[in-house]
Amino acid sequence: MDKMTERHTIGVLVDNEAGVLARVVGLFSGRGYNIDSLTVAVVDQNDDQSRITIVTTGTPQVIEQIKAQLGRLVPVHGVTDLTVEGPHVEREMALVKVAGSGETRVESLRIADIFRARVVDSTITSFVFEITGSTDKINSFVGLMRPLGLVDVSRTGVVAISRGDKPM
């Protein structure tokens, strides 16, 4: 890509119906857009709506296209570009499995403490840490765990919401 690309976090409110995720994902793959992360879950039981959070990178023109293309999908109720629409909170959760013994094991626990990661499973030879935070924070935590016996990582991808009292 020769032009400057930007990273955007986009929230999409959709009808929770069969195939809706395939429509969104198909749109990205069919038109060659990037998906850095994608999360989806039902957020409104009554109206049966799900919220999808997509993190994507592209030129400003591509980002505009992505939003317009999402907006015209029939089961989409709303699209919000959190990156441009003002202050927002982004969080990601990860479960990080580290195996080891002796000093490395103690060190992993110490770092987990600094990162406010919780131990959610433990054996004599392993820990599973639960950590929540920005993508950067999780990246650095995982990076630090690597030499200390990192075994597995499972990440949720980004969820995001705007600050203040307004809905999307």
Add this chain to the structure above:
Amino acid sequence: MASAELTGAEIVLKSLVDQGVKVVFGYPGGSVLPIYDAFFEQNKIKHVLVRHEQGAVHAAEGYARSTGKPGVVLVTSGPGATNAVTGLTDALMDSIPVICLTGQVPSHLIGTDAFQEADTVGITRPCTKHNYLVKDTADLARIMHDAFYVATNGRPGPVVVDLPKDIMINTGPYVGPKRAQHSSYKPQVKGNLAAIKEAVELIAGAKKPLFYTGGGVINSGPGASTLLREFVRQTSAPITSTLMGLGAFPSTDESFLGMVGMHGNYEANLAMAECDVMICVGARFDDRVTGRLDAFAKKSKKIHIDIDPSSINKNVPVDIPIVGDVGHVLEDMIKVWKSTARKLDKKANDSWWASIAKWREKDCLKYFQGKDIAKPQYVLETLQKAVDGKDAYVTTDVGQHQMWAAQYLKFQDPNRWMTSGGLGTMGYGLPAAIGVQMAHPKSPVVCVTGEASFMMNIQELSTAVQYRLPVKILLLNNRYMGMVRQWQELLHGNRYSESYMESLPDFAKVADAFGLDSLFADHPDQVENLIADMMACEGPVIAEVMIDQKENCFPMIPSGAAHYEMILGPNDDQPTVSAKGAALV
């Protein structure tokens, strides 16, 4: 079971009736037999039995484009649905409202690779505007009406409703079409007034304004064409149109510069390059119009009216986007224009028209008709004379003949010109003509085709004969995939790899075998009579003209070139196309 309940098949039929559907184009099979059974017991809707499901979709497209109403298709599961895919993609690319009902294996067999099972919603997701798999007969009526709403509102397009066989047999309640708003799909119809005012300001200050109009004007309805005519008159600005938009503005009008784009008129493309304010109305800056993007219309500020927000700034950045229905936006624009009593700068406008007159002097559509072999341009001009004042409908296939038809026929009204623009689907012309003729039984319907395209859906001759549809097939036979040959000349050193049409059938015998009339001309002197006879035919007819095999379609913007770098004729310097240009389609 409440007595008011209907079977799924009855619900399908009743919702079609309530949606005002008069004709369905279809082909039966195991999974849709219950619906066909329901058809058998009624006479409100006519079913047209096509000979291939692709033909059904194109026929529905022809019906839709010539009436402004949605076309309806009914096909069986598996191969029936996959055969419809090309037609659906065609309708999506050209924004044609089509409702395609596909049979599906019974719910409990879905996912088991059952006989004639295909993942129809999966396959058609990217080639429809929207699609539905009905999982409960109780949802069926709502989904049917939803499908019509989605297909016809906003930017129109094809919608598939996949109908498992058990859903057709089970019973459920019927609900009528409700006027209530769709819960999530609410396209913006009225344009933003501030943007409209800004646009009017910009137009009023223009020294070289130009209307660049497209299929969106046609899709908005005949009222939009009327408003476009009025606005063009008010501003006295020149106007050009895409392939899809022909007919929205009379092509015989002085203000009309002809079609724009790869095979558009010289004056139209030059005006696009030179204008200072471009008013894009329901067109989408397609690559066939822009040529090389970085050289496209650099001197202009651009206003873009489009009902689809995703069309705005997609290929070309614009200065004033107006999202809304063309008709509504034009109406408001004209109001603002009049209320502020705007007028273009007379002197500037005169000199703009003087430049246009210069470009027109090139007479870019001139051709030379020799004594021995008919030129396609001459055949089409002869056709034009024959249909003048007759309110004729024209469909085409894809290739050189399509471009010649666009260049040499004259269009007076919207909804009279049906051609596969976005997808460029060979095989479109004949079934589309069948759909048009179904909608307009008394009007002349001409399908301008090439021998290669014609053979792609030639089986539909049988449909035309069965329903006594007097479609007039004007077959311009150059014994080549002419457009392919032309590109091979331009880009591949005249190496005619697989573009010669070997072993062509005797089309007179084909006509005879299918039970229709045929006419033949292989000399220019015979062309006038052939066209006259064709017009006089009461039934379907193949009128075949042997045309100059070597004729190429000009003017042309070669691929990769800027839109002002046109080749005007075979004697022009043939440009060397860059490697980058050669990679383009």
